[in-house]
Amino acid sequence: MADFKPFDRLCLIGIGLIASSIARAVRERGLAKTIVCATPDQTHREAALSLGLVDEAFASNAEAVRGADLVILCTPPGVMSLIAQEISADLAEGAILSDVGSVKQTIAESIAPHVPAHAQFVPAHPVAGTENSGPAAGFGTLFQDRWCIITPVPEGGDEAIARVQAFWEAMGANVELMDPKHHDQVLAITSHIPHLIAYNIVGTADDLEAVTKSEVIKFSAAGFRDFTRIAASDPTMWRDVFLNNREAVLEMLGRFSEDLTALQRAIRWGDGDALYSLFSRTRDIRRAIIDAGQDSAAPNFGRDTGPDEGDD
DSSP states (O other): OTTOOOEEEEEEEOOSHHHHHHHHHHHHHTOEEEEEEEOSOHHHHHHHHHTTSOSEEESOHHHHHTTOSEEEEOSOGGGHHHHHHHHGGGOOTTOEEEEOOSOOHHHHHHHGGGSOTTSEEEOEEEEOOOSOOSGGGOOTTTTTTOEEEEOOOTTSOHHHHHHHHHHHHHTTOEEEEOOHHHHHHHHIIIIIHHHHHHHHHHHHHHHOSSSOHHHHHHTOOHHHHHHHHHHTSOHHHHHHHHHHSHHHHHHHHHHHHHHHHHHHHHHHTTOHHHHHHHHHHHHHHHHHHHHTTSSOOSOOTTSOOOSOOOOO
16 A cells, blocks of 8 residues: 555546445545546436545546546446447546456457557456445445456556556455456356346246235245345346356356256255255355355344445
8 A cells, every 4th residue: 555656536437336435445545636427417426526425527428537547437338338439539648447347358348449549448347346326325445355356458558457456455455367258257157147046036036926025025034135135236237247248147057057957856856965965065165255254154134235246
């Protein structure tokens, strides 16, 4: 932290959970002299200013990025390429363009052509969040002891990568560099498929005829409550995630479907040994996650949510 050189002007495109958390962390730790944001939502601009998250709030993305030495796209993946094209001519000399998207390969490929030669592009993904969104949802410790994955591309030089890494580390995150395609495969199984399952099982419960919706709500056990929490994440962002990471998601979904069929067969045939073996292996994974500091062993009902993703 002592060696970190603050940015002169940080521009956040979007001001939802992730962006507002970045703004709070930057404010608390003095990581930028000036913070500005851009969003077409007037109520979000007013909230960002009234909460003290930013010094200026703009409706125009192009106007917001002028003079910024760090610009971070904090929007749903589906609009990032359009925004990059919109702001391209207004990026300052030597500016670093980054993002927080949970899909990296297709986003990087679609943004890179719009990055001018005088700027550098460093894609990143903070693996942190909650199901909440909006300027008031953020908190400065969101990234503390969580992982931020940087996926370098040819358009980002070593110095720019080092500055982005130092920026995230200064906010308390652990940083790892990873190939964009490999990132998408890893996140497909650790984040995207779990969200898909959550959306599906909550939708299945809503469609049931034999069990009423009031019974589903009234008798929700801890597992279903967790599914509903994850399924409450921003639908626009998650629609874009699945459309932009379709190959990795479909590959992992195929593996999951095969394993689910095997589990179905074990239940049908009364194979208790197979069930016990699977449940033991998965319990060990849970213990390893806790040991790695990525969650708490405390009872989860009523405690704050952990590092599930969500943003506007």
